[in-house]
Amino acid sequence: MRLTVSILALSVASGAAFAQNDCAAGKTLTEGTLTVATGNPAYFPWVIDDAPESKQGFEAAVAYAVANAMGFSDDQVTWVRSSFDQAIQPGAKDFDINIQQYSITPERDEIVDFSAPYYSAAMAVLTRKPVVDAGLDTSFEALKGVKWGADAATTAVPMLAEIIQPDEAPLLYNDNADVVEAMKAGQIDAALFDLPTALYLGAVVLDDGVVLGQFPAERTEKPDQFGMLFEEGNPLKACVDAALEQLRADGTLAQLEATWLSETTGVPVIE
Amino acid sequence: MLAAIVLLVPLAPGWPAVKKSFANGEVFAKTFPGLLDAFLLDIAIFAWSAPLIFAAGLIVALMRDARAPALYPLRLLGIVYTDVFRGVPVILVIYLVGFGVPGLGMPRPWNSPYLWGTVALVLTYAAYVAEVFRTGIESIHQSQRAAALSLGLSESDTMRYVILPQAIRRVVPANMNLFIALQKDVALLSFIGPVEIFRQAGVYKSLLANFTPYVGAALIFLAVTIPATRYADHLMAKQLRARS
Amino acid sequence: MARLEVRGLRKSFGANEVCRGIDLTVAEGEMVCLIGASGSGKSTLLRCLNLLEPIDDGVILLDGVDIAEPGLDPQPVRQRIGIVFQSFNLFPHMTALENVLLAPRRVRGRTREALMPEVEALFARFGLSDRMEHYPDQLSGGQQQRVAIVRALAMTPEIMLFDEITSALDPELVGEVLDVLRDLRADGMTMVLATHEMGFARELADKVCFLDAGTILEEGPPAELFSQPRHERTRAFLSRVL
Numbered sequence: 001m002r003l004t005v006s007i008l009a010l011s012v013a014s015g016a017a018f019a020q021n022d023c024a025a026g027k028t029l030t031e032g033t034l035t036v037a038t039g040n041p042a043y044f045p046w047v048i049d050d051a052p053e054s055k056q057g058f059e060a061a062v063a064y065a066v067a068n069a070m071g072f073s074d075d076q077v078t079w080v081r082s083s084f085d086q087a088i089q090p091g092a093k094d095f096d097i098n099i100q101q102y103s104i105t106p107e108r109d110e111i112v113d114f115s116a117p118y119y120s121a122a123m124a125v126l127t128r129k130p131v132v133d134a135g136l137d138t139s140f141e142a143l144k145g146v147k148w149g150a151d152a153a154t155t156a157v158p159m160l161a162e163i164i165q166p167d168e169a170p171l172l173y174n175d176n177a178d179v180v181e182a183m184k185a186g187q188i189d190a191a192l193f194d195l196p197t198a199l200y201l202g203a204v205v206l207d208d209g210v211v212l213g214q215f216p217a218e219r220t221e222k223p224d225q226f227g228m229l230f231e232e233g234n235p236l237k238a239c240v241d242a243a244l245e246q247l248r249a250d251g252t253l254a255q256l257e258a259t260w261l262s263e264t265t266g267v268p269v270i271e
Numbered sequence: 272m273l274a275a276i277v278l279l280v281p282l283a284p285g286w287p288a289v290k291k292s293f294a295n296g297e298v299f300a301k302t303f304p305g306l307l308d309a310f311l312l313d314i315a316i317f318a319w320s321a322p323l324i325f326a327a328g329l330i331v332a333l334m335r336d337a338r339a340p341a342l343y344p345l346r347l348l349g350i351v352y353t354d355v356f357r358g359v360p361v362i363l364v365i366y367l368v369g370f371g372v373p374g375l376g377m378p379r380p381w382n383s384p385y386l387w388g389t390v391a392l393v394l395t396y397a398a399y400v401a402e403v404f405r406t407g408i409e410s411i412h413q414s415q416r417a418a419a420l421s422l423g424l425s426e427s428d429t430m431r432y433v434i435l436p437q438a439i440r441r442v443v444p445a446n447m448n449l450f451i452a453l454q455k456d457v458a459l460l461s462f463i464g465p466v467e468i469f470r471q472a473g474v475y476k477s478l479l480a481n482f483t484p485y486v487g488a489a490l491i492f493l494a495v496t497i498p499a500t501r502y503a504d505h506l507m508a509k510q511l512r513a514r515s
Numbered sequence: 516m517a518r519l520e521v522r523g524l525r526k527s528f529g530a531n532e533v534c535r536g537i538d539l540t541v542a543e544g545e546m547v548c549l550i551g552a553s554g555s556g557k558s559t560l561l562r563c564l565n566l567l568e569p570i571d572d573g574v575i576l577l578d579g580v581d582i583a584e585p586g587l588d589p590q591p592v593r594q595r596i597g598i599v600f601q602s603f604n605l606f607p608h609m610t611a612l613e614n615v616l617l618a619p620r621r622v623r624g625r626t627r628e629a630l631m632p633e634v635e636a637l638f639a640r641f642g643l644s645d646r647m648e649h650y651p652d653q654l655s656g657g658q659q660q661r662v663a664i665v666r667a668l669a670m671t672p673e674i675m676l677f678d679e680i681t682s683a684l685d686p687e688l689v690g691e692v693l694d695v696l697r698d699l700r701a702d703g704m705t706m707v708l709a710t711h712e713m714g715f716a717r718e719l720a721d722k723v724c725f726l727d728a729g730t731i732l733e734e735g736p737p738a739e740l741f742s743q744p745r746h747e748r749t750r751a752f753l754s755r756v757l
Contacts, residue, residue: 110480171463178462187384
């Protein structure tokens with residue numbers, strides 16, 4: 001019995017090693033290991049409790065699904081942390097892939113490589129109940145008239161300028177936490193986030209948060225698509241794209257999205 | 272040395288990639304006007320902060336110089352104040368004051384990040400300026416004070432007409448250096464919302480995935496700070512000559 | 516009656532007792548010279564008389580009123596007793612004229628216009644009319660010291676204290692400052708001088724006091740003290756400086 005288990009374990013291990021050789025062989029930083037980077041800290045619902053090893057959270061789950069599809073076993077996945085700036089600097093990377101809600105843009109694509117998108121997010125308006133009580137609705141007149149804020153490093157900034165064109169220049173912040181802090185301090189009325197982030201911040205971080213509405217993809221010039229980031233010219237990209245295509249085709253991605261990201265119902269579309 | 276850097280760096284294997292993301296002429300031309308525009312906000316924040324810092328620094332320096340035993344609490348307050356605000360990084364003060372105070376529930380426009388960001392800058396820099404003023408006051412020889420008092424002048428008139436005019440003049444170079452540092456630290460207000468040049472450069476960087484806007488911002492800062500630094504050095508040298 | 520009377524004045528700096536019970540009487544219009552080695556307590560005594568230093572013990576009577584009482588406002592007293600220092604102590608950021616005008620304007624609240632006639636007369640009296648707009652660093656030592664005297668006189672003091680006012684001067688400039696003192700003496704000003712100019716003291720003083728180790732060891736009219744000192748230490752000191 002014990003022997004059977006060992007043989008089984010051995011065959012699983014060797015099977016995994018064999019499968020990895022198919023595409024990813026010789027293309028990872030460490031042979032037989034997939035090094036995945038994420039934010040520090042990584043946030044709910046992308047990574048639950050900042051522990052990607054637990055496979056809990058959308059991006060953690062997608063990373064493991066992609067790794068498995070490329071033939072890596074779960075314990076062949078190693079996690080590291082990186083910041084946005086670290087990741088888009090030219091030069092060698094200390095990760096094979098980096099997954100932390102990177103919006104794919106052509107400009108970024110010149111410096112680094114992106115995988116095929118693993119998620120397409122609509123932009124949504126996060127505000128607070130007092131602001132809604134004071135008359136903010138989804139009409140463009142109302143949206144223009146309030147004080148806006150956004151995370152400076154996201155595509156929310158050009159979207160604000162192009163679609164809403166607020167009367168007053170928006171205030172910009174380093175990260176989501178600061179945007180929320182400014183909202184709590186009453187320094188801004190509303191902020192633009194991708195829908196999953198807005199839902200999370202509205203429900204968990206703000207006591208009186210309201211996700212006012214979302215912009216349909218057709219209103220957005222470049223609907224935000226999240227891709228995994230590679231060092232420019234990394235040959236592993238082809239393997240990851242193939243894995244993602246496979247996961248999309250067999251419905252795994254859609255299922256993970258349903259599991260980890262809340263339904264968008266209840267958030268009206270802004271016309 | 273510089274020539275070696277200029278000649279050798281382009282030979283490094285990573286140079287084409289670095290050049291593309293740090294010295295991209297196209298990106299530079301596209302973003303520079305926007306950066307200049309954003310720099311006006313830096314100048315404005317500096318312009319209204321500097322006089323407040325000067326005044327607050329002077330008041331704190333005078334508090335620390337209070338001699339009468341009855342004024343000891345004032346003196347203690349001055350000491351605690353300068354110790355605390357010189358010991359805490361500016362950025363922490365900006366965060367705590369910029370988000371914290373308005374978070375207490377102030378209505379607009381009293382919760383403005385410009386207002387509280389300025390308060391944070393003034394709180395921090397006044398502590399440094401106060402120390403500079405205090406050094407200046409202490410550098411004026413006791414005989415000046417004795418001469419003024421012997422004529423029947425009050426302590427406060429002695430300070431106002433005899434000690435301070437000399438002390439302030441003497442520490443102009445040191446204060447110049449502090450105000451040059453302030454001009455750079457104004458950019459930290461961007462952490463609590465205002466889109467000044469550093470933030471604008473960051474936005475361009477994210478949008479274009481290119482670091483060239485930072486280089487543009489650095490050049491704009493240098494265009495202001497290098498002449499100011501030279502001028503401060505010139506004043507310092509002049510003062511040294513005058514004293515020797 | 517004595518204008519100024521000191522009784523049992525004691526003053527220490529830390530463990531160093533500089534004045535060890537000084538008694539001194541200065542009559543109206545009198546010129547008293549304090550002589551003695553450096554560190555004998557002359558300067559400290561003068562600074563105590565102007566209330567620049569609080570005293571540890573004793574009394575200082577000005578017209579019979581103790582001015583050294585703790586808690587007493589020193590400002591009115593300082594307006595009545597002027598002092599001139601060895602190192603001039605002019606305010607370097609002000610012209611000679613501004614140096615002189617500062618105290619009468621700020622303390623007495625008089626206007627520049629009202630002050631100008633008498634101040635100009637003072638400058639003229641001491642040969643400084645063409646130096647009023649000069650800054651201290653544009654003046655010679657003798658001129659600076661004369662401006663310092665004018666500055667003290669502009670407050671119309673009743674008593675003047677002079678603390679070795681010629682010691683920091685080049686020898687050729689000493690004469691012009693001593694001339695100022697002669698002038699004041701002739702005018703009847705009550706004066707106390709700490710000085711090393713023995714010839715001057717002998718010529719003009721009403722009384723000479725020899726200070727030694729913080730006490731007045733011996734005092735008397737200059738003719739008496741300089742020619743027949745009673746104490747061995749006085750004799751030794753005089754033989755060194757004469």
